[in-house]
Amino acid sequence: MKRYLSLALVFLSVVGRFVPGWANSILIPMDDQQSNHLKAYGIAYKVLKDDQEVEWLLNYRGGSFMIKHTTAFENECRIRGVSAEVISDARAASIRQQLADPDLNMDVVKLQKAAKIVVYSPIKVGPAEFENTDAVLLVLTYAEIPFEVVYDEEILKGDLPKYDWLHLHHEDFTGQYGRNLHRQTVADIKAQENIAHKYGYAKVSQMKLAVAKTIKEFCAGGGYLFAMCSAAETFDIALAAEGVDIVGSSYDGDGADPDAQSKLDFSKSVAFENFTIDSDNGYRGFSTFSDINSAGGRSYDQPAGFFELFNFSAKWDVIPAMLTQNHESIIKEFFGQTTAFRKTVVKPSALVMGESKTSDRYLYGEIGRGQWTFYGGHDPEGNRGGNFRTPTDLNLHPHSPGYRLILNNVLFPSAKKKKRKT
Template identity: 85%
Template sequence: MKRHLLFLLVIWAVVGRVTSGWANSILIPMDDQQANHLKAYGIAYKVLKDDQEVDWLLNYRGGSFLIKQTSAFETECRVRGVSFEVLSDAKAASLRQQLADPDLNMNVVTLQKAAKIIVYSPIKVSPSEFENTDAVLLVLTYAEIPYEVVYDEEILKGELPKYDWLHLHHEDFTGQYGRNLHRQSLADIKAQEDIAKKYGFAKVSQMKLAVAKAIKEFCAGGGYLFAMCSGAETFDIALAAEGVDIVGSSYDGDGVDPDAQSKLDFSKSVAFENFTLEGDNGYRGYSTFSDINSTGGRGYDQPGGFFELFNFSAKWDVIPAMLTQNHESIIKEFMGQTTAFRKSAVKPSVLVMGEGKTSHRYLYGELGRGQWTFYGGHDPESVRGGGFRNPTDLNLHPHSPGYRLILNNVLFPSARKKKRKT
């Protein structure tokens, strides 16, 4: 009896080893077979947070993920409603070999460490109801990816180097409070004025410039910057207008420098050049900031078309290939205070990753040792008439290709960075 029991234990041990060898990888598909694309990114981030690696399979089934198989990760996928497949050692090795084929536009990029994520937002210091609709805050929360919130004071105190990834949404770095009271409340404005006074700035515009310069320095030092909507536009305007008063009297009590336009220094901006500033329409007008915005003058315009993601080489243009992974290449356009970027205002050095018929929507660039991405529009699933203060319920949009672009950027800093060849 004892010999029989011992024999069974040995057999079970052998079978256990064989079974674990047959099934030690989890494939998280990102094509149409995925039940929840957005939460899949949260699984990938959690694996990285647990000090495990994630293989990002570029251009394979919509940019799928391959991770080490554990019962904990399987449970996490089930709990979050994320589709997965269990692969044997042999099948996982065969898949990697397939993606290495030089004739296929596919690749494997290993993600190694979870990025420390922060969001620059006035919710740190004021009610800021408008921030309730910030697409990045919404999708990070939905995907269950942890983040911290900072605002002007933390940046002025030099805290940015503690983090890897910084997001700016619809902030106004020119000190014009979004150019209308629909964007920022009186409480939001007072909070900014109080910080400016505390740090010895005579105007909010001067404080915002200092913040913008610190963010640019963070990026040049190796950080990753992701900006959307007017955050991208006003960041560059503020940098180009350093030392020039471009703020009208309705915002700070004194007038604009009459020669402001001719004094702009486009060598200081990151993505845009040769743009023309908009006039001062006061607090309550739906005014845009400049003609960087391709829908300038129409405020929260509702475009009715689509924009297209470019197809990059997964082996040679690895960075843009990562940032454009998706199960759809044609994406519905969406509105914003800065809806899209006028093509002639984009610097030649900038890489365009997505564009519509008349504008660029999705841009990438390198600055010093860091990288940045600018993404036009406010909310990839916004609906005209629903009210811009109404947050999108991402439970209704788990497959959103527009939101996937945001999450591509969240994972990007975890990769071994490679320079583009072209």
């Protein structure tokens, strides 16, 4: 009799794993057992798009996700090659109880609504081949997370409030066209000049400042800003230089203010202060903007070291804990036009979430009702030894911890915002 009872219990247990009526959950592990970390974020986003809730299990198996079981979601994981475990309600409850233990640095954050994502990119107005290597465009596409694209005109028209999350990459908000031969073509430059003239700006630098100020207002109003590479650096330079001509004659036909450095207003910048802007090297000269870039003077840099993520309290410092979820805490450095941020120019109000011995790599801050993250470097899996116009094939890097940091930011606006307590 005992043997038949045991077999019956085993049968019920197995059936319970696959019958929706048993109200099972799906656990998507994000530790080393995950077959595709990057696409797992796409599953989480799809669940949110389908108006279902996602539980983000902070510091549990690499920052795992837990969702309500449906056959559709289970099949979606299988189709996308994402590891998933169908678990009982009892086990799901046990996991939540474990994470609630005050002695453990773990917690559950509920994600409730898919953020509407937009990328600021010149691909909106032209070919802009260099943008094909934008790490965020690459990973959003790979993870199958939908997004829209805007550029200067859409921002000047006031379209940003339609979105929750805005990404900037290697844009030059100072109006100096990237200060590099390879950054922008004649067509790219002409497109910006046309938009500037259409909206009544005498110079591209004036238009870019207006765009930067509008983005800052979007963030202060409750939006989320994520910037990488030179966009993070030039965004702050443009804001601090409001009303000051820092653009040399090579770019706009007249000279920069010789006293420009002393006229910078660092109260207007977001993340950096007391930085020194680089003098005019002439268009198609050097590609450095200021000493914000810790690799300044060497243009594109190829670091050989690593940077480390800080271990934040999942219960007390919820926001940075979400933004640093990973299966690895030591991450290989990667180059960029702005590779990393010099420690001495980072504002005290900015929270450093990742650093190397010589620079800060990953910053977070708040403006008004909104938040921003600045991430140094161009492509977490980029290789300077090859053609820099060749986009990274993420099929070769499905476990990239550097790319995971980008996707943490994509999901963050879906969580109910909580202020840091420390």
